[in-house]
Amino acid sequence: MRDFSYLRATSTDAARQAAALPGAMLLAGGTTLIDLAKCGVAEPETLVDITHLEGLDRIDVNEQGATIGALARMSHVADHADIKSRFPAISEALWQAASAQIRNMATIGGNLMQRTRCPYFRDPANFSACNKREPGSGCSAIGGVTRGHAVLGTSEACIAMYPGDLATALVAFDAVVHLGERKLLVDDFFLLPGTTPDREHAIEPGEMITAIEIPGSAAARRSTYLKIRDRQSYEFAAASAAVGIEFEADGRTIRDLRVALGGIATKPWRARAVEEALRGKVLESETVRAARLLAVEGAVDHGANHYKIELAPRVVARAILKLGETA
Ligand SMILES: Cc1cc2nc3c(=O)[nH]c(=O)nc-3n(C[C@H](O)[C@H](O)[C@H](O)COP(=O)(O)OP(=O)(O)OC[C@H]3O[C@@H](n4cnc5c(N)ncnc54)[C@H](O)[C@@H]3O)c2cc1C
Numbered sequence: 001m002r003d004f005s006y007l008r009a010t011s012t013d014a015a016r017q018a019a020a021l022p023g024a025m026l027l028a029g030g031t032t033l034i035d036l037a038k039c040g041v042a043e044p045e046t047l048v049d050i051t052h053l054e055g056l057d058r059i060d061v062n063e064q065g066a067t068i069g070a071l072a073r074m075s076h077v078a079d080h081a082d083i084k085s086r087f088p089a090i091s092e093a094l095w096q097a098a099s100a101q102i103r104n105m106a107t108i109g110g111n112l113m114q115r116t117r118c119p120y121f122r123d124p125a126n127f128s129a130c131n132k133r134e135p136g137s138g139c140s141a142i143g144g145v146t147r148g149h150a151v152l153g154t155s156e157a158c159i160a161m162y163p164g165d166l167a168t169a170l171v172a173f174d175a176v177v178h179l180g181e182r183k184l185l186v187d188d189f190f191l192l193p194g195t196t197p198d199r200e201h202a203i204e205p206g207e208m209i210t211a212i213e214i215p216g217s218a219a220a221r222r223s224t225y226l227k228i229r230d231r232q233s234y235e236f237a238a239a240s241a242a243v244g245i246e247f248e249a250d251g252r253t254i255r256d257l258r259v260a261l262g263g264i265a266t267k268p269w270r271a272r273a274v275e276e277a278l279r280g281k282v283l284e285s286e287t288v289r290a291a292r293l294l295a296v297e298g299a300v301d302h303g304a305n306h307y308k309i310e311l312a313p314r315v316v317a318r319a320i321l322k323l324g325e326t327a
C-alpha cells in the first residue's frame with residue numbers, strides 16, 4: 001500500500017470538493033476500499049473519510065417510496081420494518097449479501113460502488129493484463145478461468161461480472177441514485193464495459209452518492225430476492241433474481257411484473273423481455289417456464305461459465321412461482 005493523505009470531510013459539499021481532487025477516493029465502511037488498496041488495485045492519493053457526515057444515514061419510508069441515505073448501513077436497511085414490509089426484495093438482497101460483520105460496517109453507497117471480484121483484476125502482481133485496471137493492457141480472463149464471469153453485457157475488452165446484490169433489486173424497482181443535484185436511474189448509473197471497461201459508473205469527478213430513492217409500488221410490496229451461490233455462508237451470487245408481481249383483482253392475472261438478474265452480467269440486468277412476455281397472462285407454471293428463457297436472450301459464455309445460462313432462467317422461474325404461491 002502506498003502513502004496517501006487523509007482528510008475527514010465535515011460536510012457533503014466539502015466531501016464533493018475533496019472528491020474532485022486528482023487521485024481522491026471516498027472512504028465509507030472501508031470493507032472494499034481497504035482490500036483493494038492492500039492488493040495494489042486502489043491507489044488513492046487522498047482518502048476522503050465521509051463516515052462522519054451527518055444525516056446521510058437516514059432511512060425514510062412512506063406511501064410514495066423510500067429514500068435511503070448513502071451512509072445507511074446494509075444491516076440497518078435490511079432490518080428496517082418498513083423496508084421489509086414495502087420492499088421485501090431489497091431487504092432480502094441485503095440479508096443475503098456478505099457476512100454479518102461486513103453488513104454492520106458497509107454502507108449503501110459503498111455497496112453500489114463495489115468493484116468486480118474478477119480474480120485477474122484483483123491480482124496485479126501476477127496478471128498485468130486487465131483493461132479495467134489498466135486500459136489497453138488486455139484481458140487475462142478471456143482464455144483463462146471464467147467460472148465466475150458474465151454471460152450478458154460482455155465485450156471483447158472485458159467479461160467481468162458485477163457482483164452486488166442490492167443493485168439488482170434496485171434496478172428491478174426503477175430506483176434512482178442521487179448524486180447531489182443530479183439524479184439517475186440505477187439502471188443508467190451502471191455502464192456496460194464496451195471499449196472502456198475502466199469506466200463502470202456514470203459518476204463524475206466531484207460527485208458522490210448521497211441517497212437512493214425507490215418508488216413505492218404494488219410489485220415492490222409483493223417481491224422477493226432469490227440468490228443461488230456455491231455455499232450458504234457469505235458468497236457472491238452464481239445467479240440471482242429480484243422479482244416483484246402485482247396481480248389483477250382475480251389474484252392470478254399478472255398486471256405488473258419486475259425481473260432483474262444478478263451474478264450473470266457485467267451490470268445489474270433488467271429482464272424486460274420476461275416482463276413483457278408475462279404481463280397480462282395468468283400465472284401458471286408452464287407459461288412461466290416458457291418465458292424464463294427470455295431472461296438470458298443474447299447470452300454468450302466463455303466455457304466454464306456456461307452453467308449460468310441454464311441456471312439463471314431457473315432462478316427467475318422459481319422466484320416468480322414462489323410469489324404466485326403467496327397470492
Ligand atoms: C468477504 C466479502 C464478501 C462479500 N459478499 C458480498 C455479497 O455477497 N454481496 C454483495 O452485494 N456484496 C458483498 N460484499 C461487498 C460488500 O457489500 C462491500 O464491500 C460493501 O458494501 C462496500 O461498502 P463500504 O461502505 O464498506 O464501501 P467502501 O469500501 O468504503 O467503498 C467502496 C467504494 O465505494 C466508494 N464510495 C463509498 N461511498 C461512496 C459514496 N457515497 N459515493 C460515491 N462513492 C462512494 C469508495 O470510494 C470505494 O471506491 C462482500 C465483501 C467482502 C469483503
Ligand code: SF4
Nearest residue numbers: 118130131139158159
Ligand atoms: S474480465 Fe475485465 S476485470 Fe477481468 S481481467 Fe478481463 S478486463 Fe480485467
